[in-house]
Amino acid sequence: MRSFTESPAAAVPARRMADSLSAWNRRIHYYLGLYLLLFLWLFSFTGLLLNHPRWTFAEFWANRQQTSFELPIQAPPPGGDLVQARDIMRQAGVHGEIDWTRSRTDPSRLDFRASRPGHIFEIKTDLQQGRSTVQRIDLNAWGVARILHTFTGVRMTDSRNQRDWMMTTLWALSMDALALGLILMVLGSLYMWWSQKQKRRLGMVALLSGLLSCGLFVIGLRLLV
């Protein structure tokens, strides 16, 4: 029932605004869903691959191709390890995210890994001799897909490795965008569901089942165990 203070004239624009909000919420839900569809399928499918490393059809490490070559290197300009590594990569024609696999103890050597999904380059450089040895590993499409899922350039437990390749940053932003898009879709879907009065009860059962089962793992186990 409308309150005494609310005039019919004021209620019409409010109703219109609610309808418009509802229509836009629905549009944004499927616009985002359609735009992010391929990203969602990639991360869903590779998530399954990561959780099932014994699925033999997706085997990639055993099927890797390895080649190695040596090349002369001009002394990189003075500077930090990153500057020198980038210069050596430029000379070797290698692109990718630099991964410091070991700490540098000998100033006449510079050893590091450069990688991008599907390709790994182990680069070992003798600066005194002016030579680099490059071991290249190429992975198949399953390897590419699986690495895309985790290709962030950073690790939680390793502060030495920072994102240093523009393409890694771009991919990391894509991951952020997908996560943000899905969060917006979830929140929008809650609004859409609540607007359908006849579906509230069954929807509440579904949502509460999800909340309770998920909440058990996120918070509950810590409190119960």
Added chain:
Amino acid sequence: MNKRLYTITRDLHLYFGLFIAPFVLVFCVSVFFLVHAWSPGANEPPGPKRVVSDVALPEDLENLGGRARVDALQIVLAEIGLRGEIGYVGHNVNKRTLRFPVVVPGRETSVEIDLAARTAAISQRDTGLGDALVALHKSPGPHLVDIRMNWLPMGVWRWLADGTVYLLLFISISGVYLWAVLRAERRIGLALIGAGAVSFFGIIYAVIH
């Protein structure tokens, strides 16, 4: 028939979506921690160390390996009042010790068992909600295949994580169907699918090549 299919698909899309909504939020929020290496709870100090003595150790524990050792250690954990998922077990042969983490999402306990003295040194650290989300996102994951999911709740989580993916795939496919039925939105929808495909393949091409 078409109307019935549409109604059933729309209802399943809604109810399955509502069920997995909390799981999707767990996976999405934890993405920000993982992508930017924000390590929630990493600086939380461990609690005081306590030592449990006279621990009954299964026979031959020292000679066990892999899953058998982890299953045996789960029995030891129950005896000393601990529960959780056992991670990598480090065996120091000279010192005759076994060292391993025990993880409950949001809490990590470090356990060192002295096989000779039959003692267990335990140190616990609460790592918080953010770390719980990250731990769940990464479980079960590709590592320690032989020993992982050695604690029943994490075994259940594996099913839920897989189920979330399968339902997400169903929801995305049914979502495409529900959109395709709306004739008024086809043009803009196709444009968005096209834009998404160009972004997707463009970025992947740039990253790989």
